[in-house]
């Protein structure tokens with residue numbers, strides 16, 4: 526791809542005009558904002574960058590090999606940090622733990638989980654209000670009532686909240702209640718939704734599709750970034766494979782590869798990634814030891830009675846044990862940076 530960095534005084538509107546002119550001249554171009562910069566992004570059609578050398582307002586022309594220039598480390602070598610409420614996900618100060626039930630079920634349930642995960646040291650509370658269920662007769666979530674209960678529970682314990690949004694039409698509503706929007710695995714390639722969350726101004730937790738390559742996942746992130754939203758956090762939640770012994774295959778290698786190729790924070794979700802309670806602790810440990818920025822875990826006060834994903838839910842006690850192991854192993858060192866070995 527060819528990326529043109531525009532001069533500081535070029536506005537997005539001016540860059541858009543230039544992009545339209547280039548597109549008319551058969552060089553399809555997109556103007557995007559990336560942090561402080563305005564960029565023009567063009568797919569290469571064998572034209573070579575010298576064609577654009579004399580364009581007005583262009584500061585620098587860069588060739589980018591990845592089809593996701595904004596997500597790639599090529600233009601942005603440093604790790605980026607994403608703020609969710611008062612929490613910063615940047616992989617530096619210690620692993621970030623998102624925890625809570627699969628679904629918000631009642632005020633009593635979500636408050637009880639919020640209190641236990643907060644006590645155990647979680648940083649962000651999760652809980653689904655709009656649930657993407659395989660079967661239309663399964664519990665679909667409490668909808669707006671669930672959003673309200675989640676927000677109140679988060680506020681009462683002082684944790685920001687993340688919840689899934691399933692359609693572009695619901696982005697505004699969910700953004701009123703949530704500090705972070707989750708795009709679920711089944712929607713990773715819903716490009717209208719990606720654009721809509723890209724315009725929401727809320728940070729986004731982007732799950733990897735269960736049959737998506739790392740490259741497709743990073744291009745999904747590019748949709749959100751190119752819509753003007755720099756707050757993207759990737760989450761590996763397992764891909765489909767042949768072995769039914771686990772619910773999915775948690776692709777930690779793919780997650781680390783995403784982290785190597787992209788500057789975005791990357792989390793792992795061993796709850797959906799394995800579907801097996803006894804594997805969640807070891808896989809959380811492995812994900813953080815491999816350099817990921819944290820984990821996303823499902824916790825329920827009474828897993829056997831959960832409305833969804835009860836078989837993979839941790840009890841508050843099991844969650845607390847995992848938190849102790851993680852914090853002992855990966856406590857920040859004296860300099861405030863975490864002690865994960867920087868391997869490779």
Ligand code: PEP
Nearest residue numbers: 627709710711732762797
């Ligand atoms: C969830 O987080 O409860 C969920 C449905 O996740 P995924 O989209 O990864 O299946």
Ligand code: MN
Nearest residue numbers: 627823833834
């Ligand atoms: Mn779930």
